[in-house]
């Protein structure tokens with residue numbers, strides 16, 4: 346897939362999660378840096394393997410987005426680490442292409458003596474990750490008072506001798522903590538990322554992962570996202586788009602609302618109609634996502650994604666583009682987004698009936714806001730499109746709920762603090 350490089354897939358996933366809260370990803374990046382430098386001291390890895398480990402290490406706390414309060418790191422890392430470790434493991438194993446490494450996340454806060462060895466190929470790396478993340482947390486918390494040899498007190502009980510030796514080596518050889526202090530580690534991470542190689546299949550799955558991150562905020566938003574992906578895909582087919590353009594609409598639809606992750610859940614799930622101020626804030630989601638998409642993804646895909654609230658008569662946002670500057674592909678996503686909003690459940694109102702949806706869409710097309718041909722195509726195939734979209738949204742939600750169910754069967758509702 347030439348629409349995005351492997352390196353940019355990683356950056357996009359990381360920055361999408363930063364829209365929710367940047368702390369776990371900043372911690373993940375610094376931990377990833379320490380981890381990679383320790384692996385370099387260990388030796389025996391190809392550069393693309395180090396790049397894969399960097400991705401895993403950056404995402405090692407992804408579970409915390411679902412299970413914990415982001416600001417309460419001391420609790421989820423040290424006092425009660427299993428909820429975020431378990432949810433992160435389930436998410437990486439079931440949603441992303443990082444399946445084979447996912448157990449590293451499950452055991453990243455487990456004493457070295459308890460990490461399984463027989464059937465786990467990454468046991469040694471997990472021990473190293475465990476020390477890298479603890480070193481990052483304490484280095485940040487203690488500042489000048491930090492001494493990396495402090496972890497020797499738990500040698501052989503929590504941290505392995507090999508991992509502790511590798512941290513010593515990374516300090517001696519690379520002066521790693523100075524590079525964290527002056528931020529120069531970021532340039533080194535950039536160099537490692539150049540070696541990231543994903544297959545097209547993996548890239549596709551990672552972009553779907555980015556869409557699944559919308560579920561960290563709310564399941565309603567995930568249903569909306571999957572519905573509009575399906576509606577726009579079926580419309581592209583029915584309107585006989587060239588295969589390349591069809592694909593561009595598909596990728597644009599997957600990521601078109603990731604900017605919503607930067608909007609507080611209290612506003613998105615508000616049972617009342619939004620105030621003017623709240624609506625102005627919601628509108629910023631497009632420019633926020635444009636910032637992280639530009640220069641990373643194919644410019645036409647970005648243009649389709651970021652025009653989903655534009656309207657042909659210029660009344661849309663954020664740029665007020667008019668029909669002359671809007672392509673068919675952009676208009677397809679606009680229609681899909683509106684149709685999704687009308688057909689999916691909203692906290693502040695009942696779902697519209699089919700007749701009401703058709704009436705609203707017809708009015709939008711007649712008043713020159715939505716493309717008439719695309720609107721007619723949707724209305725003609727309403728039943729087929731909506732039943733397929735509901736089916737796909739239910740399937741996606743099932744995958745998501747299955748993660749929650751497995752998680753709750755071990756930890757119960759009380760640990761799942763965001764729910």
Ligand SMILES: [Fe+2]
Nearest residue numbers: 372406422478
């Ligand atoms: Fe961590």
Ligand SMILES: [Fe+2]
Nearest residue numbers: 405406422454
């Ligand atoms: Fe953690």
Ligand SMILES: [Fe+2]
Nearest residue numbers: 601602653654
């Ligand atoms: Fe939107």
